[in-house]
Amino acid sequence: DVKVTQSSRYLVKRTGEKVFLECVQDMDHENMFWYRQDPGLGLRLIYFSYDVKMKEKGDIPEGYSVSREKKERFSLILESASTNQTSMYLCASSARGARSSPLHFGNGTRLTVT
Amino acid sequence: GDSVTQMEGPVTLSEEAFLTINCTYTATGYPSLFWYVQYPGEGLQLLLKATKADDKGSNKGFEATYRKETTSFHLEKGSVQVSDSAVYFCALSGGRTGTASKLTFGTGTRLQVTL
Numbered sequence: 001d002v003k004v005t006q007s008s009r010y011l012v013k014r015t016g017e018k019v020f021l022e023c024v025q026d027m028d029h030e031n032m033f034w035y036r037q038d039p040g041l042g043l044r045l046i047y048f049s050y051d052v053k054m055k056e057k058g059d060i061p062e063g064y065s066v067s068r069e070k071k072e073r074f075s076l077i078l079e080s081a082s083t084n085q086t087s088m089y090l091c092a093s094s095a096r097g098a099r100s101s102p103l104h105f106g107n108g109t110r111l112t113v114t
Numbered sequence: 115g116d117s118v119t120q121m122e123g124p125v126t127l128s129e130e131a132f133l134t135i136n137c138t139y140t141a142t143g144y145p146s147l148f149w150y151v152q153y154p155g156e157g158l159q160l161l162l163k164a165t166k167a168d169d170k171g172s173n174k175g176f177e178a179t180y181r182k183e184t185t186s187f188h189l190e191k192g193s194v195q196v197s198d199s200a201v202y203f204c205a206l207s208g209g210r211t212g213t214a215s216k217l218t219f220g221t222g223t224r225l226q227v228t229l
Contacts, residue, residue, distance in 0.1 A: 041221060043203065045216065102160040102163065103150075105157035107156055107157045
């Protein structure tokens with residue numbers, strides 16, 4: 001089974017801090033994604049990556065950046081955390097190829113910014 | 115752009131009741147359609163998928179049929195169990211060339227099944 005592991009289940013950070021959310025997958029997937037999940041809004045795509053050192057903006061990239069130095073690892077960075085970034089963050093991966101390739105998700109990181 | 119609309123919850127049903135969760139979509143091209151389920155405290159996991167018109171996806175007693183004429187992909191189950199209590203997300207992928215594998219999600223529908 002594909003395993004997508006997010007380094008923290010819960011995080012509490014202060015406004016203005018730099019925050020790193022880490023994600024690792026073990027199935028040699030080319031594609032990796034960061035979503036945030038908010039009540040009533042569903043999942044919204046922040047950034048994604050199709051290959052090492054490659055990144056593309058999703059629907060809501062403002063206030064975030066990403067890093068993909070190795071194929072298995074995709075990091076989400078909040079340069080200066082703000083309270084409106086309090087959310088559940090979900091990492092996912094998928095194999096390159098057809099539109100029908102499913103996403104495999106981690107269990108999420110619940111971030112609270114105070 | 116692509117979008118997915120699903121019925122708002124929560125949906126509360128008694129065990130063994132029939133379930134329908136409505137999902138409609140807007141997309142250009144020929145998207146693939148998915149239902150994901152999120153159990154409490156977990157990430158999303160794929161429940162079923164359909165890749166072309168008239169395909170039926172099925173898994174664990176759940177079914178959904180890709181209806182291009184009505185742009186719908188409604189989720190159904192004939193007899194729900196307490197263990198089906200979760201949040202269900204409808205999603206589509208890559209209606210247009212070059213957007214393969216990037217999913218657009220609906221807002222989710224919470225299902226609660228009681229004894």
